[in-house]
Amino acid sequence: MQLTVLVVSLMFMIIIALFFISAIRASQTGGSDLTAKIDRSHLFWGMLAFGFAVTLVSLWEWPHRITSGQNVVTVNATGAQWSWGIDKEEVPVGQPVVFNVHTQDVTHGLGVVDPNGRLLFQAQGMPGYVNKVEHIFKQAGEYRVICMEFCGVGHHDMITEFKVVAN
Numbered sequence: 001m002q003l004t005v006l007v008v009s010l011m012f013m014i015i016i017a018l019f020f021i022s023a024i025r026a027s028q029t030g031g032s033d034l035t036a037k038i039d040r041s042h043l044f045w046g047m048l049a050f051g052f053a054v055t056l057v058s059l060w061e062w063p064h065r066i067t068s069g070q071n072v073v074t075v076n077a078t079g080a081q082w083s084w085g086i087d088k089e090e091v092p093v094g095q096p097v098v099f100n101v102h103t104q105d106v107t108h109g110l111g112v113v114d115p116n117g118r119l120l121f122q123a124q125g126m127p128g129y130v131n132k133v134e135h136i137f138k139q140a141g142e143y144r145v146i147c148m149e150f151c152g153v154g155h156h157d158m159i160t161e162f163k164v165v166a167n
């Protein structure tokens with residue numbers, strides 16, 4: 001994801017730099033340069049297609065896409081002041097896992113952190129609702145569930161763990 005952001009940022013910087021260069025040249029040569037030659041409608045449709053492609057690529061692993069089927073593992077995660085209760089201690093690698101997130105009292109935020117300490121995804125936990133978030137774990141190991149929404153004095157203690165295991 002960070003590499004995607006870097007590549008997209010560099011591409012935008014190059015495009016903007018080209019416009020600046022052509023504008024400077026146009027001001028020096030009286031206007032017969034690249035900006036004058038580019039058809040504005042081509043530019044519009046090109047930028048639109050570029051934006052669409054970037055959006056598609058960057059959202060490809062959208063975590064809120066919920067699949068259904070026999071191979072989906074369901075984990076019920078319940079937040080309460082101040083702990084997380086999850087009904088599975090182990091989930092498999094490479095299989096869709098759907099977290100049903102809800103709370104018993106106030107709003108909490110379920111955050112799942114990988115063994116390297118990197119936040120993988122999060123979902124809001126709200127009283128009276130069940131929010132679903134899906135993830136396919138790619139790496140076995142110890143994962144942590146933390147709270148992403150400040151919920152009182154014991155908020156920092158809302159940590160629990162589960163294992164991702166190879167099939």
Ligand SMILES: [Cu+2]
Binds near residue numbers: 149152
């Ligand atoms: Cu909290």
